[in-house]
Amino acid sequence: MFETLSNRLQGALRTLRGEARLTEKNIGEALREVRIALLEADVALSTTKTLIETIRTRALGQEVMATLNPSQAVVKIVHDTLVETMGAACDRLNLATRPPAVVLLAGLQGSGKTTSAGKLARLLRERERKKVALVSVDVYRPAAMDQLERLADEVGVVFYKGSPTESPEVIARRAVDLARREAMDVLIVDTAGRLHIDETMMNEVRALHAVTAPIETLFVVDSMTGQDAVHTAKAFDEALPLTGVILTKTDGDARGGAALSLRAVIGKPIKFLGTGEKTDGLEPFHPERLASRILGMGDVLTLIEEAERKVDRQSAERLAEKFKKGKGFDLEDFREQMLQMERMGGMAGVLDKLPGMNDLPAAARAQLQNHDTRRLVAIINSMTPQERRFPDTIRGSRKRRIAQGSGTGVPEVNRLLKQFAQAQRMMKQMGKGGLKRMLAGMKGKMPGLPF
Numbered sequence: 294m295f296e297t298l299s300n301r302l303q304g305a306l307r308t309l310r311g312e313a314r315l316t317e318k319n320i321g322e323a324l325r326e327v328r329i330a331l332l333e334a335d336v337a338l339s340t341t342k343t344l345i346e347t348i349r350t351r352a353l354g355q356e357v358m359a360t361l362n363p364s365q366a367v368v369k370i371v372h373d374t375l376v377e378t379m380g381a382a383c384d385r386l387n388l389a390t391r392p393p394a395v396v397l398l399a400g401l402q403g404s405g406k407t408t409s410a411g412k413l414a415r416l417l418r419e420r421e422r423k424k425v426a427l428v429s430v431d432v433y434r435p436a437a438m439d440q441l442e443r444l445a446d447e448v449g450v451v452f453y454k455g456s457p458t459e460s461p462e463v464i465a466r467r468a469v470d471l472a473r474r475e476a477m478d479v480l481i482v483d484t485a486g487r488l489h490i491d492e493t494m495m496n497e498v499r500a501l502h503a504v505t506a507p508i509e510t511l512f513v514v515d516s517m518t519g520q521d522a523v524h525t526a527k528a529f530d531e532a533l534p535l536t537g538v539i540l541t542k543t544d545g546d547a548r549g550g551a552a553l554s555l556r557a558v559i560g561k562p563i564k565f566l567g568t569g570e571k572t573d574g575l576e577p578f579h580p581e582r583l584a585s586r587i588l589g590m591g592d593v594l595t596l597i598e599e600a601e602r603k604v605d606r607q608s609a610e611r612l613a614e615k616f617k618k619g620k621g622f623d624l625e626d627f628r629e630q631m632l633q634m635e636r637m638g639g640m641a642g643v644l645d646k647l648p649g650m651n652d653l654p655a656a657a658r659a660q661l662q663n664h665d666t667r668r669l670v671a672i673i674n675s676m677t678p679q680e681r682r683f684p685d686t687i688r689g690s691r692k693r694r695i696a697q698g699s700g701t702g703v704p705e706v707n708r709l710l711k712q713f714a715q716a717q718r719m720m721k722q723m724g725k726g727g728l729k730r731m732l733a734g735m736k737g738k739m740p741g742l743p744f
Contacts, residue, residue: 297333297334297549298330298331298333298334298549298550298553298587299549299586299587299588301326301329301330301333301334302327302330302371302587302588303588304326304330305323305324305326305327305329305330306323306327306367306368306371306588308322308323308326317353320349320352320353320367321349323367324345324348324349324352327344327345327348327371328341328345331344331345331550331553334549334550334553335519335520335550335551335554336549336550336553336554337520337523337550337554337557337558339557339558340378340553340554340557340558343378343557344374344375344378344553347374347377348367348370348371348374351370351374352366352367352370368588371588372581372584372585372588375553375580375583375584375587375588376580376581376584378553378556378557379552379553379556379563379578379580379583379584380556380562380563380578380580381580382579382580382581383577383578383579383580384537384562384563384564384578385564385577386417386509386537386564387508387509387536388421388423388478388479388508388509389508390508392472392473392476392477392478392479393426393469393472393473393477393478393479393480394478394479394480394508394509395469395472395479395480395481395482395505395506395507395508395509396413396479396480396481396482396507396508396509396510396511397482397484397498397501397502397505397507397509397510397511398410398413398481398482398483398484398511398513398539399484399486399498399510399511399512399513399529399533399535400486400512400513400514400525400529401486401487401489401490401514401525402485402486402487403486403515404486404513404514404515404541405513405515405539405541405542405567406483406484406486406513407429407431407437407440407441407444407483408444408541408567408570409513409539409541409565409567409575410427410429410441410444410481410483411427411441411444411445411447411448411572412448412567412572412573412574412575413481413539413565413575414427414444414445414448414450414479414481415448415449415450415572415573415575416575417478417479418448418449418450423478423479424451424476424477424478424479425450425451425477425478425479425480425481426450426451426452426453426468426471426472426475426477426479426480426481427441427444427445427450427451427452427453427480427481427483428441428452428453428455428464428465428468428480428481428482428483429441429442429455429464429483430455430461430462430464430465430482430483430484430485430501431461431483431484431485431486432455432456432457432458432459432460432461432464432485433457433485434485435457437483437485438454438455438457441483442454444572447572448572451475451477453467453468453471453472455467455468461484461485461497461500461501462500462501462504465482465501465504465505466504466505468480468482469504469505480505482501482505482507484497484498484501485497490525490528490529495528495529495532498532498533499532499533502533502534508536509536509537510533510534510535510536511535511536511537511538511539511564511565512526512529512530512533512535512537512538512539512561513538513539513541514526514538514539514540514541514551514555515541515542516540516541516542516543516545516549516551516552516566517542517545518551519550519551520550520551520554522540522551522554522555523551523554523555523558523559526538526555526558526559526561527558527559530559530561535559535561536561537561537562537563537564538555538559538561538562538563538564539563539564539565539566539567539575540552540555540563540565540566540567540578541567542567542568543566543567543568544568544569544574549587552566552583562578563578563580564577564578565577565578566578566583622716622717623681623682623683623684624673624676624680624681624682624684624713625673625681625682627673627713627716627717628669628670628673628674628681630716631666631669631670632666632670668699668701668705669709669712671699671700671701672695672696672699672701672705672706672709673709674699675694675695675696675698675699676695680695684710684713687706687710692706692707
């Protein structure tokens with residue numbers, strides 16, 4: 294996420310390392326690079342100017358000029374300025390109203406509204422313990438209604454079905470009445486979009502807003518459209534009383550211009566970041582965490598929250614109990630650990646949230662991005678239970694059979710076994726209480742991780 298912006302900003306700030314003190318000259322040189330990085334990331338020109346001037350004023354202040362570590366001081370200033378630009382804190386959904394709390398989603402066609410509706414329903418059901426209903430009022434694309442109905446079934450919420458022959462206002466009004474009668478906590482309304490802004494679409498969404506009286510009106514926009522996202526948001530904000538933004542497809546956005554510009558330009562908070570197509574790919578937007586990730590400081594808090602939600606606690610406890618009893622770490626355990634990692638976004642997704650990962654060589658980062666847990670799991674699945682428990686028995690003919698059964702090659706089987714051996718050694722050290730010694734000895738290396 295936002296790799297290009299992150300790399301350029303870190304490169305610009307790296308020029309201050311080793312400087313004994315800050316001067317207007319070296320700060321000016323660093324800020325020129327920061328300005329180029331922001332503009333290349335498609336950050337709005339007005340936002341870029343404000344950011345640069347704020348950083349310059351603070352960096353040339355007396356407290357920073359006299360500090361013993363000026364480069365660290367400037368990094369903190371850039372971090373704090375980015376946070377202020379994106380919003381000082383996480384803006385949660387406001388659901389404090391007489392049920393049902395209506396959440397209206399608006400945006401252009403293809404921005405990810407329908408998928409975001411399903412993701413938001415799942416998040417509210419699982420994390421907020423809300424009774425949620427979904428309704429689509431997109432009468433122009435029956436496939437949109439069918440898609441939302443499938444998503445509702447997948448995430449376990451109620452779906453109110455309308456007919457393409459009805460008007461959007463009729464469907465919406467009926468859905469609100471049903472949600473009230475059925476004691477729903479939240480009703481999410483997925484509206485129709487167009488390929489571009491037109492008066493017909495704006496009139497329709499205004500009418501829907503009047504009919505449903507939503508407590509939250511969220512603008513859904515594709516992060517990768519950059520400045521277009523900001524221009525579209527301004528148009529919708531003029532037509533509707535927007536309360537926030539859902540920024541979608543952020544996992545594919547290397548620039549990050551929309552994330553840095555939206556709050557500053559339209560004055561509305563980004564409330565959620567969407568990633569991928571899976572229904573668990575929606576997270577509350579925390580400006581301070583994203584700023585830390587952009588500057589290579591990691592996002593450990595999000596990583597911990599993901600672990601608490603997605604890691605199978607019972608499985609982890611079984612593994613811990615196994616170690617206590619002195620039983621070895623086998624390929625069954627290794628497979629389970631890889632599946633746990635996959636639930637948290639894969640190895641690259643985890644390491645992306647750890648501090649200093651941008652300092653890894655480009656080749657190592659590329660290897661992490663290309664790592665495919667599913668292939669490794671397929672190899673283990675092609676083994677017999679006996680082979681999983683006793684990996685030392687896997688030799689020549691067995692390797693060929695496993696490779697054939699998993700659709701891989703013998704070299705991949707060998708690579709998996711080597712990774713497992715590293716993980717096994719690490720687990721033995723942990724079992725003997727040698728975790729501190731192991732971490733001290735790693736010095737930047739990561740034995741046992743499957744890459």
